[in-house]
Amino acid sequence: MPSLFQEKGGIQQYSSALLQALLTLQPEWSYNIFLKHDRHSDYQNSSTLHFFGAGHYPLRFRTLAFATQLFSYGLWQSPELVISTHLNFTTVAHQLKQIKGIPYWIVAHGIEAWNVQRPSLQWSLHNADRILAVSEYTRDRLLKEQNLDANKIHILPNTFDAERFRITAKPAHLLKKYNLKPDQPIILTIARLSRSEQYKGYDQLLAALPQIRQVLPNIHYVLAGKGDDRHRIEQMITQLNLQDCVTLVGYVPDEELVDHYNLCNVFAMPSKGEGFGIVYLEAMACGKPVLAGNRDGALDALRHGELGVLVDPDNEKAIAQTLIQILQKHHPNPLLYQPEALRQKTIEHFGFERFQDTLSHYLKHYFLSTQCVA
Known part of the structure; x- marks a missing residue:
């Protein structure tokens, strides 16, 4: 993930909602969250939730440090599934799949996934096990521009906090x-x-x-x-x-x-x-x-x-x-x-409940299909 604590942009909000939904749906899983721009002081680990931040590295070294963290941990721990909430991070996930067979999912938001020209990112898209597109528009552009398998792209739209955003009088x-x-x-x-x-x-x-x-x-x-x-x-x-x-x-x-x-x-x-x-x-x-x-x-x-x-x-x-x-x-x-x-x-x-239900459906369908293949 790019960040959960330092920034509040759309990708960060989506990443936060995705993590919250996963924790609710599968509380018994162990989650290792790698954050490019967050620092150790931003978060607190628990028995099932472990954060790894690269934000304490100088900006010019951060991408390399972050990629090294991801790659070395993937080799060491061999997680069951890698989910990248930004396309730029998927090159490492693709390498881990080639070396150790670790499956990976990609979240495709908008301009970062449109008109992709870098061969390494194109390969990452084609070899992903699932792509979660935030909109039909992004899905359709990916299908048109990258000639991807339509069966691996699913729509998981953005969500928001309905408890927070409410109707009031003009302040x-x-x-x-x-x-x-x-x-x-x-x-x-x-x-x-x-x-x-x-x-x-x-x-x-x-x-x-x-x-x-x-x-x-x-x-x-x-x-x-x-x-x-x-x-x-x-x-x-x-x-x-x-x-x-x-x-x-x-x-x-x-x-x-x-x-x-x-x-x-x-x-x-x-x-x-x-x-x-x-x-x-x-x-x-x-x-x-x-x-x-x-x-x-x-x-x-x-x-x-x-x-x-x-x-x-x-x-x-x-x-x-x-x-x-x-x-x-x-x-x-x-x-x-x-x-x-x-x-x-x-x-x-x-709403978040709809977001969570949709994600639950995709997870169940994916793990059932992989068991059938196995």
Whole structure:
């Protein structure tokens, strides 16, 4: 795993949910968890759960140290199964399978598994015993690009903490902090503001704001996240004369995420590079209408439009018109305006219990099939 304790990105959240589900389904198993970026002080071992962190090594040596840990332990202990939650770590798993016959599973999320060119990773994909794709979109791309056996790829979508992400009123402290009014229409995006991740769609939202303001003059856009693209975004806001209707709030700590979701009237991230998009689930669990792009894994997260609204992520006019329609409560999808029903549907399809049941089915089917082969 890349990390469980140092970072809180989508892959880390998925890895944490996967480990939690495994511990619940098979508490008698012994688990050895290798973490590239976490340090010894981040975790506590138990009788069945042992962590091995490489985060104390300098960054330039960390990949080698982490790979060495994995390989040497695999040779020594010969585990029954290796599960890699990031494609880049599977080269070692592939080597262990070649040398000792240890089976391995791969979790395929998004861009790390698309357009894979490295021969070593291509071999790792082809020789994996199972591939868990977080979305149909990622599965279909893998099948198309890598010509894989469709029978070895299974869908295990992202999940979220339904106990944590709940519906509340707009938080008064955030309204005050950002100088907003309770009845003011608010659009929210939470994303990493990185030059390498401009596909998230915040540029298109900024470009759409002048059109939205013509109909909704008091509209406000809250863009949350940190990264090296912030200066360019600030320049764009100035160029579009949006200083009075956009707030860049920077990094939002985990404990403040729920309040930020509940602050908005609609969550919008018209991305074209998401493997899935956990933020969509979190927003919908808070009862918020969601607008997303129609070219990536958001298709799965919004269940092809059942739970939210999908638009062409490059069509600024369509983005503007759709957001106006949602905010004026004219959109034909009635679920957008039924917060509790939207929340329940999201839990039904993507709650942790569903995630755990799906994983249980895959594990049982896999071990039954391997026993039959043996």
